[in-house]
Amino acid sequence: MKLKDDKKYARIFRAVLKLVAKKGLAGMTMGDISKEAGIATGTLYVYFSSKDELINALFAACRENSVTISFKGYNAQQPFKPAFRNIWMNILRYRLQNFEEFIFLEQCYHSPYITAATREKARQLTEPFYALITRGQSEQLIKNIETDLLATFIIGSMNELVKQIHYSGIALTRSRINHTFDLCWDAIRA
């Protein structure tokens, strides 16, 4: 008797990401997923008890991955601006290098698939980022306005930029990245 196959989880996840990037969350059926993953529909139900569960699990995994990458190399001892810049770059890098995950996450937020519980867990993962902003404010390096305003502004602008970069197909030069960071930094600095 075989055990559940970790590679199959990965294949299923990859299939979903690919399909969502191509056709959107709405148009994606369990049949599409199984075909793309190269397994039988029935097998999907060996790994996930329902479509909802599958989407929520992938959502959680992507969210986790996103945060892990975003805070990679963060060192509270480092001065604020370079530390912030690092994290900003990490967030950008995550979105560009894992564009399908990023799109999937975006599509999920306003979908009926994601449960309140999953949503709440996702929110909790943003706390380190809020803490970072608070640190910047306490060091009087960034504007002393509502943290959520700042966080939302930073993330919102970046999300749109990433989509624009991806779909326009324009190469992302170092100078373009710097310009973009400067937009963000000039917005929020004290």
Added chain:
Amino acid sequence: MKLKDDKKYARIFRAVLKLVAKKGLAGMTMGDISKEAGIATGTLYVYFSSKDELINALFAACRENSVTISFKGYNAQQPFKPAFRNIWMNILRYRLQNFEEFIFLEQCYHSPYITAATREKARQLTEPFYALITRGQSEQLIKNIETDLLATFIIGSMNELVKQIHYSGIALTRSRINHTFDLCWDAIRA
């Protein structure tokens, strides 16, 4: 003789907006729409030949409305910053006062419903906004970097803010609005 009823178009559109705001684009059926609009399912097909066509038509109408409102009162004679501020406020106002339309538009972008043609028409409507930014650059009031970078940044940050404002339920004070505009302006000014 009974003629096609313009009010019915409006009722159908309103029904869709309400449903998308409540349940998302994916979970909305033609049955839901007809029930919400208070008409028979078959009647929907008197007005729109398919669900796709209905969604695309509403998308186009919302896009149109959004642009009309955004440029309301624009006067090229006015100095740049107040003109820009007006438009920025208009865009914000449209999103807040027509939140359902705004959410609908957002949900549509990455859905399989919107056709390439509809998408292209939507893009064309953004041109006045690009022109405005170019004006600001020629007057050396805003950064001389790629226009699309600037436009994307402005719109992206605002979109996220609007959602945050709406869902957090926090009242939008005059001071909060000003803070938000300042974030934007400081980001892009030369």
Added chain:
Amino acid sequence: MKLKDDKKYARIFRAVLKLVAKKGLAGMTMGDISKEAGIATGTLYVYFSSKDELINALFAACRENSVTISFKGYNAQQPFKPAFRNIWMNILRYRLQNFEEFIFLEQCYHSPYITAATREKARQLTEPFYALITRGQSEQLIKNIETDLLATFIIGSMNELVKQIHYSGIALTRSRINHTFDLCWDAIRA
């Protein structure tokens, strides 16, 4: 107050014939008919109380027309063979010159539209033809076998021939017609 318009009956009938010839009885909707006839759907119901009634009325009219034409110029004084030949030619001519009517009648026979009553009336109209065959038999000019076998044979072969002639598009020369009549005559003659 206007009276029912005889021209409209004709237009409706013509529309049905055209549509059945093009797409078959099965695929034809009341909407198709009204569009083809250049009138409103509702108007169809001024002239016929239902689709069934419309089909049955047209069926009866075509059947009538077919018989009238078939026996045109029949003169019981005339010797049998030329009389039979005349009628055979009439039947052929009706089918070729009113091909759409012919196809419509064919399609109706095995459709659920035609009621038992209509069917019975149609059968009655065939009686003169049976009588003609009986006359031929009594004059010992045609085979003395079951009349219905003969009638069916004559009509069945002609029907298929007409379709073949029509769809193959081959011109119907005098010699082809003669060959065809000879096939029939040689089959049945005593």
Added chain:
Amino acid sequence: MKLKDDKKYARIFRAVLKLVAKKGLAGMTMGDISKEAGIATGTLYVYFSSKDELINALFAACRENSVTISFKGYNAQQPFKPAFRNIWMNILRYRLQNFEEFIFLEQCYHSPYITAATREKARQLTEPFYALITRGQSEQLIKNIETDLLATFIIGSMNELVKQIHYSGIALTRSRINHTFDLCWDAIRA
């Protein structure tokens, strides 16, 4: 693992034939078919991607069957008349013993279901029959007129006879069959 069930194809086909014989092609729904076949509606779509495809597939199968039976036991060494008679009897037998198939084929010809491709394949299957007639002509046993005229005549008369026999309910005696063959043979013989 469950595999697609050949018996189910047969059950679906049998259901369609039964329904068409009873209610005609036009009045038959996918729901009727599934009920008659004793399976779920959805299951029909496991076997056929649409109603059209189902009808076309059954049409092709019946056509194939019809030709196979018609030429059963054909032996080119046999003298022409008995060989022709055998085939004529086969064709008659097919129509009588598979009356539902025969009616289904008849109903399909002028329906909007049958595609041009299916129609063309059906035409190709008639070629051996045409060849047989040509052989009879080269042996100067049957009239030297256009082959299609002869073929159409033979088949057309038989089709109508079969229907007449079936619906009149009159028993088909050996003598009736012989009379019928004689009608045909006398028509075409040189």
Added chain:
DNA sequence: GATGAATGAGATTTCATTCAT
């Protein structure tokens, strides 16, 4: 565990007929 056929509820769409103008 893996498969993919089977299911049936529910989605979209059609269409004969009715109705308000």
Added chain:
DNA sequence: TATGAATGAAATCTCATTCAT
């Protein structure tokens, strides 16, 4: 009478999920 929008039952088709192998 003429119109064509309005209706809703019914048709086709889809799809998450189950089940037999």
